Amino acid sequence: MGEGGFAVVKRASNVETREKVAIKIVQKTIQADQEAIALIKREIKILHLIEHFSCVSFIESRETNESIYIVMEYVGGGDLLDCILSAHGFDEPQAAKVLRDVLRGLQYLHGIGVCHRDIKPENVLHHIQDDIWKIADFGCATTFTTTEPLMSEFEGTIQYMAPEVLVGEKYTKAVDVWATGVISYVSLSACFPWEGKTDAEIQESIVGYRIKFYSPEFDETSSDCIAFILSLLEFNPAKRISVEEALNHPWLKANT
CATH class of the missing domain: 3.30.200.20 (Phosphorylase Kinase; domain 1)
Incomplete structure (x- = not known):
């Protein structure tokens, strides 16, 4: 496998x-x-x-x-990346279903003090029988508490890493929200929001916050959907939307 x-x-x-x-x-x-x-x-x-x-x-x-x-x-429905590439990107209701399931998983994980730190399409698997997307691979995960919420290890996959991780700052569970924002972008377009062929170039694009919504991939994407993605990809982690707020976002609720 x-x-x-x-x-x-x-x-x-x-x-x-x-x-x-x-x-x-x-x-x-x-x-x-x-x-x-x-x-x-x-x-x-x-x-x-x-x-x-x-x-x-x-x-x-x-x-x-x-x-x-x-x-x-055993979850036999394949991973999210393969499904996105096969479909050449999801429509908004399809993407919203995935994101709702991922956010529900993160809400639970954060509630028990676990930060995944490697949320990406390859680590989201489809359970066909129950039609649920499941978070997998906890190899980068760690625990935190309300009194000690900060983490410092350089963990994750570069395309999905939050800017605060890349610049070496201490960070919180909000890094999982950022990664979900990248997943939302990739789910709809089958491409990354960042330019660059090397890790260094990708890191520069993320830290420089150079997000591009390409044409034709996003030509028919609703403004509410774009707003949802940008709320997850808020550069400042203190202002970034929470998992609970994301689950109650008008776009997500309207499409699930």
Whole structure:
């Protein structure tokens, strides 16, 4: 199903129930340093906290001398990026449905003190039977509290990282809102709001706040939808719309 670094994700079945599952297998090789293993164990601790319909369900984890196994719900409808590219971009009701599900998941995660920090289309999976989009991959996630809401690690995927992360400032759960704003743009257009071919160029475009709504991709997009995207992509995190405010935004409510 997927592979990266010292981990591989495979599809499997429960021999008794025949239920399909996804298993993330992390090899504890010499090359896999202790920091990487510690991050996997942090991910498992966070997964134990999560139980929500808009998040991929954690089933169990096992550890041997050679490997760590994380067993998750199998979500077979593909990831959001593939669906966007296949459709050459969604219409507004389709995009609103995705964004509502993602925002509901984030509302839950933030409510239990978890910041995902890598919200992107590849980490949003479609559960076809229930027609729900689910947040997946908590490898970059961390916890926070109301008394200690700030984070500082450089985590995420460059195209979806908030400007406050890129400039090295401490940041809050608002980075997940920013990433959802990028998802909203990508969902409607099948392209990024930022110019640049290299990470450095993309970072410069984000920090310089050079957002462009291209033609013809956004020619027929409503002004309410553009306003919704820009409220998520507010440069100042203190002024950025909250998850709760986004869920109650007129455009989202009118299209779901």
